[in-house]
Amino acid sequence: xxxxxxxxxxxxxxxxxxxxxxxxxIAAYSLLAFIRSGGFGEESVVSDAINFFNFLPALVGGFLxxxxxxxxxxxxxLIVLVGYGIRKTKIVVAKFILLLLSGGxxxxxxxxxxAAVYAALxxxxxxxxxGMVYIVAYKYLLLTMAYATLSGIVAxxxxxxxxxxxxxxxxxxxxxxxxVAAAGNMLLINLQPHLLSGVTDRIIVAMxxxxxxxxxxxxxxxxxxxxxxxxxVVFHKKEMEF
Amino acid sequence: MTKVTxxxxxxxxxxxxxxxxxxxxxxxCEGDIYxxxxxxxxxxxxxxxxxxxxxxxxxxxxxxEGEGKNLHAAxxxxxxxxNPSFFPYLNAKENLDYLCRVKGIATKSEVERLLRLVGLDGxxxxxxxxxxxxxxxxxxxxxxxxSPSIVVLDEPINGLDPQGIIDMRAVIRDTHRQTGATFIIxxxxxxxLDLVATQFGFIERGVLVKEISHTDLHEHTKKSLIIAVNDxxxxxxxxxxxxxxxxxxxxxxxxxxxxxxxxxxxxxxxxNGDVEIYDLHxxxxxxxxxxxxxxxxxxxx
Numbered sequence: 001x002x003x004x005x006x007x008x009x010x011x012x013x014x015x016x017x018x019x020x021x022x023x024x025x026i027a028a029y030s031l032l033a034f035i036r037s038g039g040f041g042e043e044s045v046v047s048d049a050i051n052f053f054n055f056l057p058a059l060v061g062g063f064l065x066x067x068x069x070x071x072x073x074x075x076x077x078l079i080v081l082v083g084y085g086i087r088k089t090k091i092v093v094a095k096f097i098l099l100l101l102s103g104g105x106x107x108x109x110x111x112x113x114x115a116a117v118y119a120a121l122x123x124x125x126x127x128x129x130x131g132m133v134y135i136v137a138y139k140y141l142l143l144t145m146a147y148a149t150l151s152g153i154v155a156x157x158x159x160x161x162x163x164x165x166x167x168x169x170x171x172x173x174x175x176x177x178x179x180v181a182a183a184g185n186m187l188l189i190n191l192q193p194h195l196l197s198g199v200t201d202r203i204i205v206a207m208x209x210x211x212x213x214x215x216x217x218x219x220x221x222x223x224x225x226x227x228x229x230x231x232x233v234v235f236h237k238k239e240m241e242f
Numbered sequence: 243m244t245k246v247t248x249x250x251x252x253x254x255x256x257x258x259x260x261x262x263x264x265x266x267x268x269x270x271c272e273g274d275i276y277x278x279x280x281x282x283x284x285x286x287x288x289x290x291x292x293x294x295x296x297x298x299x300x301x302x303x304x305x306x307e308g309e310g311k312n313l314h315a316a317x318x319x320x321x322x323x324x325n326p327s328f329f330p331y332l333n334a335k336e337n338l339d340y341l342c343r344v345k346g347i348a349t350k351s352e353v354e355r356l357l358r359l360v361g362l363d364g365x366x367x368x369x370x371x372x373x374x375x376x377x378x379x380x381x382x383x384x385x386x387x388x389s390p391s392i393v394v395l396d397e398p399i400n401g402l403d404p405q406g407i408i409d410m411r412a413v414i415r416d417t418h419r420q421t422g423a424t425f426i427i428x429x430x431x432x433x434x435l436d437l438v439a440t441q442f443g444f445i446e447r448g449v450l451v452k453e454i455s456h457t458d459l460h461e462h463t464k465k466s467l468i469i470a471v472n473d474x475x476x477x478x479x480x481x482x483x484x485x486x487x488x489x490x491x492x493x494x495x496x497x498x499x500x501x502x503x504x505x506x507x508x509x510x511x512x513x514n515g516d517v518e519i520y521d522l523h524x525x526x527x528x529x530x531x532x533x534x535x536x537x538x539x540x541x542x543x
Binding site for chain 1: 291294295296297298313314315316317318320322324325327328329330331332336339340341342343344345346384
């Protein structure tokens, strides 16, 4: 597992488009902040983080999902890994850990970038506000991880890049969530609090209040666990595509 | 006694109603260069997929270096190439460096050695810009990484130009000589495999029709002199008196596997001995003819 992670980290760090993507993201972010800088208020640093970070699961998460999961499909690297005798379950777990590491790094740095850009534009964050920005980033990290793990079922099950990316997009733009919520409404069941967006909202609300959200964390963990188990199951069932 | 390094026992694989492999029992001995020959779609790649664990057989089993249960561990001692699979944005060295990390190979010099071996040292462009031949070369390098004891190569000369084919042959021979690794190479080009393989397996429609050594194969395909005469016994006696041995008699024909350059002498001796010659010609079964005869039989089976 450690060897696989070392290899995967090496690969990601040598992916030039990763640097281009984050360079463009930082530039665009700075530009947006600059445009916004005329109307800064006391809470802008937090409210803008909520607005801007909303796009991170689709933009940053989409890139991470593509780099970690679908690059293997494009390059047929899963064939190499499985042929080398690495168990499919290990691959699923390693990919999740890689997602956690890279997502943790990106979403851990985003609040610092946000605070630095806003400080440079004359809107320095207080420690409390920075904490809130981190909680917001944490919510989107959780969403990104869940979307990627769920899309992993499609990636491993169908082994088709296009389907996997479409699945991620449908989740990241809350289309799947919206459809499920609408179906629940038709049956007069309020599913919203138990959907990923609702669960993560409940987690950050509880965290912002200083509490530990036991039930939402269990619900979230169930999403991840079920998605990971299903990924491993479909991966085992699906013959490697050439 | 030669040690068996890889075996399949009645390996069967079906796709829907089509049997891709039918009870394939293949035996590869340590140090062999095993050439798996078959037409396109004969089942070569499917067999390789089952061996390296990319497809689950419907029946039968695979045994690698005596290990039939923990194949995951056994497969780590194998290198393989079934379609060169690399990250398009990494160059040759980076792709091999990635594999080194995944396989836990510490030596950096291994990557440089292999890139030199396949003629890709100093190539900086990414894999996506490689020609088909370069991709094949990198695929071979990837398969040889870490000096595996068994190397499985599926159609390694596909897409290579004549010089590339010669180079590839040299790479396989050199590596085999230096490391003593067992190679299993598939191809539909028998003549090409004939230049490197020590053992052959012929597969047709998922059936392993025959396994044969290089020596035995050439025994079946060697040139011979066919002489049709009125009296085979008299002819044989006459020729033996001339010092010509190893004569086989088939009905009204004498078959000589040697002395092909003495046909005029043979003819004169027979005529002088009052033997009537109806026909005298050289016969050669080419490797391709042998293959067609073999697989044609399977087609009708």
